[in-house]
Amino acid sequence: MNYVFRPATEDALSYCLYRSIARPGTTSEDVEAIVSHSRRRNAERGLTGCLHYENGVFFQWLEGPWREIFRLLDLLREDTRHFEVTVLDQGMLERRLFEGWQMRQSDPEAASLFAWLADWANRPEAGDDAYVERVNAFLKAIADQE
Template sequence: MIQIIYTSIAADDLPQGEVFNIVSHSASRNADRNLTGFLCFSKNRFFQILEGDPGTVDTLMAVLKDDPRHHSVEILDRSPIKDRAFPKWWMKRVPAVTNIAELEETIPSLKDTSSKATKALRQFLTV
């Protein structure tokens, strides 16, 4: 299994309710693909962690890179993992927060994720 962490910038014309649609659609599709993770949307930017089979994650990333709802996809980390950090989340939307402590209250399992993930998320929240 692998975990991939990426950020991107929302398209200027992204409809207000589209993030909810993305999460809802992803949750149902990811269950079929055995992918887990979460999505955070803040200040017109996306932060996402995906976990699953390398081929499945890479295929999804190829699709995401061509999705017109966002641009400037930047992969921050792609690492092999032994266990999932978010085993019960086919896709969860994490509310916008301003700091990592606030996010760790929302996602207690984040405290146990790789330091790469928390470092990347900390950077994302401070931009």
């Protein structure tokens, strides 16, 4: 049989979803500063995505060239504005969810991820994989909004 082995290339379109805990005392101005810096830098790095900040917890969806995502993750882990950076999911993408968004900021007042999770957390099937699926579904719903 003839088959071609295709390793993931450094510019393969990838995504990473992580969660982190904000430094205590984080203000909305701090979050604004992160978003505006991210927008500028992500444009240069070919990254797009979405940041959700609620109850002192960050959830960030990053998408773009594989190498740029993993470079940024190294920087994020060193950043003292948050800690416990936990990668929930990562993989390859066919197309971007947040095309045109250097960093979309999702508004917890308009859509609460905590309420979305609480709504489901008591169900018997709730488990780690289901948790990640649920966070992914939340962010995909945000991506589908104008």
